[in-house]
Amino acid sequence: MQIEINAKRLLAELETLATISEAEPPAVTRVVYSDADRRARAWFTSLCEQAELSVRTDAIGNIFVRWTGSQPELPAIGTGSHIDAIPFAGSYDGTVGVLGGLEAIRSLKESGFRPQRSIELLLFTAEEPTRFGIGCFGSRLLSGALGSSADEDLRAGDGSTLAELRAGAGYTGPIAGVLLPQNYYAGFVELHIEQGPLLERERVPIGIVTNIAAPAGLRIAVEGEGGHAGAVLMPDRKDAFCAAAEIVLAVERSARGTGAIDTCGTVGTCQIHPGAVNSIPSLVQLQVDIRDTDEQRRDRVLREVKEACDEVAARRCVSVRVELVNADAPAESSPQLIDAIERSADELGLRSKKMVSRAYHDSLFMARIAPMAMIFIPCRGGVSHRLDEYASPDDIATGTRVLAHTLARLASE
């Protein structure tokens, strides 16, 4: 079957979406339920309606765009991604999967293809953790990884709850209704930029994700004793920041110590109290991200970090509190879906490469309720979450073409 992607239309839409931002272009800031997020959703919904697709929104704003197949009683084939963006981000993370998904469906329609299974495009609410400190809460709720207590448990920085914020954005109704049944999707395929350097480096246009690494998050609070930077003598100090520095290095040591390239440990934030040049730090708060494709190996690193915290606390006479914020299970892609993507790429004469996703995605959670796989396209320098994030028009069109072929194949099975 000949499926022609309208790359011009897709690229123009990506450009338009990038202008719907709270930050000055070319930077994109689109935090969930913000004014920009709501404007982007309204614009996206109108595109879907123009394409004569039916649109449904759930109680937290996940948007489902359905092209009904000839056998609507069969579980659908899903695709999709997110449009929320961290502050001062670029314009391709997530958006390529949403607008590419829409383009894949439109081009299938225009080419005369008629699906047996319905094909559904899903716009996930809030993949990024910017607002609630937890990533993927849309797909977590869809897959049951989070329950209805999230309404009160999830809080934004200003203390407002998910319940308040979603109502403010116009999304009401019981949160329990967000959960999808196990057989809702026969398969779910997400198109996304790689956010890593491998495809570009090896000049391969298509990555096929076999595993998604599992992140675990820790919040660590180190409490020592403050005081005057001149008056408290060195032997008498309980400097919280010096203790925290040892913990930071312990995270690095443990992550490197597994000997596996897939283990990563990062201390991404550090807040020092009181934060004055002539004052001994009394309280330091760290946020730690540890991820791996192997859950046991990752949990070993978590244990080592906790042991290091205890050791540092005892030796330096400070108190160290470690809170496990989340520890998600890694996901494996479905062999059938990997095969469907590989065959679609082959059919189009494209080289493809099987690879691990070290960043996590909504597909990590979709894997709990459906066979899942992801299609990666190269991005320049592997750069993401920055305003110079870039994927070439050719690569975007190629990824979308492979997605369209994969959806057609899966919707006919």
Ligand SMILES: [Zn+2]
């Ligand atoms: Zn993303």
